[in-house]
Amino acid sequence: MKLPSLSAWPGLAQHALWNNPILVKEVRTRMRGNRAFVLLTVHLLILGLALALIYLIISLSQATFNNPGDRQTLGKLIFGLLVWMELVMVSFTSPALTSGAISLERERQTFDLLKVTLLKARSLALGKYFAGLVFVLLLLVTSLPLFGPPFILGGIQLEEILIAVLILATSAVSFCAVGLFLSSLFSRTLVASVLAYAFAILMNFGIPIMMLLVITVLGARFSGLAAPTPLWTVLWAYLAWLGISLTPPAAMIGTEVALIEGQGVWLARLPMDGRELVFISPWIIYVGFYLLLSLALIWLSTKLVARTER
Numbered sequence: 001m002k003l004p005s006l007s008a009w010p011g012l013a014q015h016a017l018w019n020n021p022i023l024v025k026e027v028r029t030r031m032r033g034n035r036a037f038v039l040l041t042v043h044l045l046i047l048g049l050a051l052a053l054i055y056l057i058i059s060l061s062q063a064t065f066n067n068p069g070d071r072q073t074l075g076k077l078i079f080g081l082l083v084w085m086e087l088v089m090v091s092f093t094s095p096a097l098t099s100g101a102i103s104l105e106r107e108r109q110t111f112d113l114l115k116v117t118l119l120k121a122r123s124l125a126l127g128k129y130f131a132g133l134v135f136v137l138l139l140l141v142t143s144l145p146l147f148g149p150p151f152i153l154g155g156i157q158l159e160e161i162l163i164a165v166l167i168l169a170t171s172a173v174s175f176c177a178v179g180l181f182l183s184s185l186f187s188r189t190l191v192a193s194v195l196a197y198a199f200a201i202l203m204n205f206g207i208p209i210m211m212l213l214v215i216t217v218l219g220a221r222f223s224g225l226a227a228p229t230p231l232w233t234v235l236w237a238y239l240a241w242l243g244i245s246l247t248p249p250a251a252m253i254g255t256e257v258a259l260i261e262g263q264g265v266w267l268a269r270l271p272m273d274g275r276e277l278v279f280i281s282p283w284i285i286y287v288g289f290y291l292l293l294s295l296a297l298i299w300l301s302t303k304l305v306a307r308t309e310r
Helices: 006-018 021-031 035-059 068-098 103-107 111-115 121-142 144-153 158-185 189-221 230-245 248-260 282-306
Strands: 267-272 275-280
Touching: 021 035, 021 121, 035 068, 035 121, 035 144, 068 121, 068 144, 068 158, 068 189, 068 248, 103 111, 103 158, 103 189, 121 144, 121 158, 121 282, 144 158, 158 189, 158 248, 158 282, 189 230, 189 248, 230 248, 230 267, 230 275, 230 282, 248 282, 275 282
Parallel strands: none
Antiparallel strands: 267 275
8 A cells, every 4th residue: 555645644634634524513613603703802802911011010110121131121021921821821721622522422412423423433532632722722823923022122032932832832732632531531521621620730830839849848858968979960950850841831941041041942051060961952852742642642532432332
């Protein structure tokens, strides 16, 4: 059997998606009426008002915008606020759109009707998944022009914006996959929604706080002891770097700090105990890990949808 050429795969993927009846039906239903446009408008208004408020507060302070350093500080502040608000939006909108994708069909007693059709379990799962993901990405795309003001003010490079958008898009992909998996695993939408939101809270707030507490406690506990061996120092350094790279806020902050310190986009070199350690940039680890996790969760969701109902 002859496989299609590499250049033909994007067209085949697009054809497969937009010929998925579940995806077409879900997208048309969601975009029909004024609800979707109202949500988009409210989303942009909240972001725009927050950025305008920050700009107004700082402009009324003693900061002088004739100084390039003040403008760059303002640009970084607006950029950081915008990325944080976008991350909150992605983290809590994605579970809302996919945590009831399969479980709601069970509660409405329409899941068995879908299973007896010619529609494959893979098409059902992917249709539900991409229907939620498309709307989250639409929210993200419509907010891209808001990155213009901090870029114009200075202090923000184009690669910083691209990396931030890539991390946000990866977060949307992974949180939607988590919601779909939990919706396929549990028959009750309430249970799936609670667990999906708990995962989002844990990744954005719980794990970073626990990491800070562990570092603080260990630093205070071992401050008076003998210095660890070089092997343990290197091991702990790489473990800490991995922990930073696996949570959305820490990965963004770690990447931003590395760029501010003059490190490259792809690698970071940090001196430690007379040697130079080379680390992969946090955003690369984050994107790679969560894309693989998303593929695994979507595959598991397909298997759960295809299983025989007892």
